[in-house]
Amino acid sequence: MKKLILATGISLFLAMGSAFAADTPTSQKGATVVTAAQVKKLDDHGTLIVDARVPLEYAEGHIPHAVSEPYFEHSGHTVHFDVRKDHFNLNKLPKSKSTPVVIYCNGPECWKSFKEVTAAVKAGYTHIYWFRGGLPAWKAAGYKVATLD
Numbered sequence: 001m002k003k004l005i006l007a008t009g010i011s012l013f014l015a016m017g018s019a020f021a022a023d024t025p026t027s028q029k030g031a032t033v034v035t036a037a038q039v040k041k042l043d044d045h046g047t048l049i050v051d052a053r054v055p056l057e058y059a060e061g062h063i064p065h066a067v068s069e070p071y072f073e074h075s076g077h078t079v080h081f082d083v084r085k086d087h088f089n090l091n092k093l094p095k096s097k098s099t100p101v102v103i104y105c106n107g108p109e110c111w112k113s114f115k116e117v118t119a120a121v122k123a124g125y126t127h128i129y130w131f132r133g134g135l136p137a138w139k140a141a142g143y144k145v146a147t148l149d
Contacts (some may be wrong), residue, residue, distance in 0.1 A: 014029070022078075023108040024077075024111055026070045026132070028117050028118060029039070030128065031117045031121055031130045033129075033130050033132050034059075034102065034130065034131050035131075035137070036137045036140070036143060038129070039102055039104070039138065042100065043065055045066075047101070048067070048092075048093070048100070049063055049065055050066065050069045050092065050093070050102065050103045050116070051063065051068050051070075051104055051107045052104065052115075052116040053110070053135075054070050054072070054092065054107060055070060055111060056132050057106070058070070058148070061135065061146070061147050062135065064144055064146040065146075068091050069088070069089070070088070070092070070112070071112040071113070071119075072087040073086045073115060075085075075115075075126070077111045078119045081111075081118075083115070083118075084117065086115060088116060090116075090119060090120060090123055091126045093125065097124045097125045098125075098126050100128075100129065101120065101126065101127065101128055103130055104130075104132075104133075105114050105134050105135070106134055106136065107133055109136070109139065113132070113134060114132075117130045
């Protein structure tokens with residue numbers, strides 16, 4: 001009996017862990033997925049870069065010139081998330097919805113940027129770039145990281 005309970009507990013733990021570790025989709029309708037090199041070029045041309053991570057993560061390291069516009073998620077990690085459960089605002093995005101904007105977070109397993117991209121597209125922004133690889137891909141490409149020291 002103890003073995004059955006232990007096996008059931010382990011199975012539930014593993015199932016829950018894999019549910020939380022699910023990667024974001026590889027694309028998002030209405031947005032263009034970009035690489036670190038593409039983000040660097042966009043940044044060099046003055047494109048707004050938005051960090052969707054929480055303020056502490058932003059302070060510890062972010063893409064230079066990026067602004068912090070955190071996405072506080074309480075909804076599930078699924079493409080059909082309930083935006084009403086989350087907290088965010090798009091106030092730092094340009095008034096002109098045709099202005100290019102890059103949005104990123106902590107890589108493919110981070111849903112904050114996917115959700116913020118979704119919100120921006122639904123709000124009518126037409127030139128949204130999703131840096132799905134996020135800060136880990138930026139660092140892996142050897143680009144500089146800024147902090148709020």
